[in-house]
Amino acid sequence: MTDQPLLSVRGLTKHYGPRLGCADIGFDLDEGEVLAVVGESGSGKSTLLSCLSTELAPTAGTVRYRMRDGVTRDVFSLSEAERRVLMRTDWGFIRQDAAQGLRMGVSAGGNVGERQMAVGARHYGQIRATALDWLNKVEIEVDRVDDAPKTFSGGMRQRLQIARNLVTQPRLVLMDEPTSGLDVSVQARLLDLIRGLVSELGLAVIIVTHDLAVARLLSHRVLVMRGGRAVETGLTDQVLDDPREAYTQLLVSSVLAA
Amino acid sequence: MTPLVRLDAVSKTFILHLRGEARLEVVRDVSLAAHPGECVVLGGPSGAGKSSLLKMIFGNYRCDAGRILVRDGDALVDVAAAEPRRILALRRTTLGYVSQFLRVIPRVGALDIVTAAGREGGLAPDAARARAQELLERLNVPARLWSLPPATFSGGEQQRVNIARGFVAERPVLLLDEPTASLDAKNRAVVVELIAAKKAAGTAIIGIFHDEDVREAVADTVVDVTHFAAKAAA
Numbered sequence: 001m002t003d004q005p006l007l008s009v010r011g012l013t014k015h016y017g018p019r020l021g022c023a024d025i026g027f028d029l030d031e032g033e034v035l036a037v038v039g040e041s042g043s044g045k046s047t048l049l050s051c052l053s054t055e056l057a058p059t060a061g062t063v064r065y066r067m068r069d070g071v072t073r074d075v076f077s078l079s080e081a082e083r084r085v086l087m088r089t090d091w092g093f094i095r096q097d098a099a100q101g102l103r104m105g106v107s108a109g110g111n112v113g114e115r116q117m118a119v120g121a122r123h124y125g126q127i128r129a130t131a132l133d134w135l136n137k138v139e140i141e142v143d144r145v146d147d148a149p150k151t152f153s154g155g156m157r158q159r160l161q162i163a164r165n166l167v168t169q170p171r172l173v174l175m176d177e178p179t180s181g182l183d184v185s186v187q188a189r190l191l192d193l194i195r196g197l198v199s200e201l202g203l204a205v206i207i208v209t210h211d212l213a214v215a216r217l218l219s220h221r222v223l224v225m226r227g228g229r230a231v232e233t234g235l236t237d238q239v240l241d242d243p244r245e246a247y248t249q250l251l252v253s254s255v256l257a258a
Numbered sequence: 259m260t261p262l263v264r265l266d267a268v269s270k271t272f273i274l275h276l277r278g279e280a281r282l283e284v285v286r287d288v289s290l291a292a293h294p295g296e297c298v299v300l301g302g303p304s305g306a307g308k309s310s311l312l313k314m315i316f317g318n319y320r321c322d323a324g325r326i327l328v329r330d331g332d333a334l335v336d337v338a339a340a341e342p343r344r345i346l347a348l349r350r351t352t353l354g355y356v357s358q359f360l361r362v363i364p365r366v367g368a369l370d371i372v373t374a375a376g377r378e379g380g381l382a383p384d385a386a387r388a389r390a391q392e393l394l395e396r397l398n399v400p401a402r403l404w405s406l407p408p409a410t411f412s413g414g415e416q417q418r419v420n421i422a423r424g425f426v427a428e429r430p431v432l433l434l435d436e437p438t439a440s441l442d443a444k445n446r447a448v449v450v451e452l453i454a455a456k457k458a459a460g461t462a463i464i465g466i467f468h469d470e471d472v473r474e475a476v477a478d479t480v481v482d483v484t485h486f487a488a489k490a491a492a
Contacts, residue, residue: 220343220346221342241313245275249274249276
């Protein structure tokens with residue numbers, strides 16, 4: 001083991017012209033740690049995630065990652081090709097809208113197989129066997145392997161997206177509101193699945209959510225954002241049970257108990 | 259003998275920003291220590307800050323001033339200043355906590371909840387399960403309930419699942435927030451036995467017990483939490 005964190009973010013800032021996306025965000029993440037980024041829409045949490053995933057170039061700041069070879073590098077200093085390989089293998093990105101994270105016209109098996117081929121798998125039988133194994137893990141009937149996700153329900157699409165991302169055994173997974181927009185029963189099943197996989201695989205996760213219950217269920221630490229800035233951060237149960245900042249107190253007191 | 263837990267002039271005030279910055283003083287200048295095999299009972303009237311103090315030791319509530327030192331093997335960790343990941347590690351290895359109300363992951367059965375707590379506390383899978391079954395049985399939770407999530411259980415049944423969860427692993431420090439509040443005499447007696455066994459094994463216990471008879475049976479030291487505030491004010 002090394003003393004270096006898996007991911008180290010410092011001073012991450014993004015301006016859209018004169019408008020602020022996020023400002024001066026910093027945190028470290030270790031293997032097996034789940035960080036929830038919470039805040040209302042417009043708080044900058046999705047901008048932060050887009051910068052972390054290198055889809056947006058930040059205006060300032062660094063995102064350093066300890067690669068599989070043990071060398072820590074700034075992901076923005078990687079070549080385009082290196083970055084692409086990293087995103088396809090060691091990182092996963094589960095998006096709120098599965099249609100953006102999946103190839104909707106390609107079969108479920110193909111969606112999972114594609115990521116395997118990106119890490120060099122070539123044996124068709126093995127790719128298919130692994131794909132079937134993963135469909136089974138995410139509770140998709142294996143007889144749907146040849147169907148395209150456009151014929152799937154919202155919950156199934158999300159589960160397929162999880163399989164597609166996790167098949168390459170990534171160490172860091174970014175999740176953007178993975179359960180929003182789903183029926184509560186579907187959401188519950190998906191959360192149980194994510195919780196199980198995260199602890200079983202020891203994943204490091206950054207999950208963006210506006211749902212404090214999701215943050216409590218899944219995360220160890222929470223980062224509260226407002227207006228692009230981090231207003232409060234700490235142990236999840238501490239921040240939610242003893243919120244210090246006015247904005248966090250407002251968020252926590254605004255939750256409806258069912 | 260060095261204590262497993264030591265509080266040094268611990269203070270806390272809630273500031274309610276949404277209520278005109280109202281300030282609620284919870285505790286002031288509390289100092290106490292719990293040694294291996296000792297049960298320290300927190301006394302004082304309702305609202306004196308006893309539960310808050312336990313939550314602060316567990317790292318669930320923040321501490322504004324003072325130190326909360328917990329011994330973790332050879333290390334001494336100040337919960338009041340520790341990083342989140344240090345507190346989480348401390349909870350796995352050292353700090354057990356039975357809260358006043360059961361708060362668990364939804365949709366998980368009672369036996370699995372207790373087993374998972376044992377696993378987290380370092381027990382092997384089979385040992386965790388066996389110990390979980392033994393405790394649920396001892397606490398008279400009917401076996402037909404074991405596979406069900408406790409959300410629908412009675413208050414007393416939930417509390418007994420909660421106690422089993424807190425007692426399943428061998429942690430050096432155990433924090434108990436009114437574990438016997440909603441239990442009948444028979445189950446209260448079981449909890450008293452369980453606490454005695456932990457003490458005999460060298461566990462340091464800090465607890466809140468409203469039942470006079472339970473308190474009599476388990477307490478080695480009683481610390482009146484209000485006493486500190488009064489002294490500080492004088």
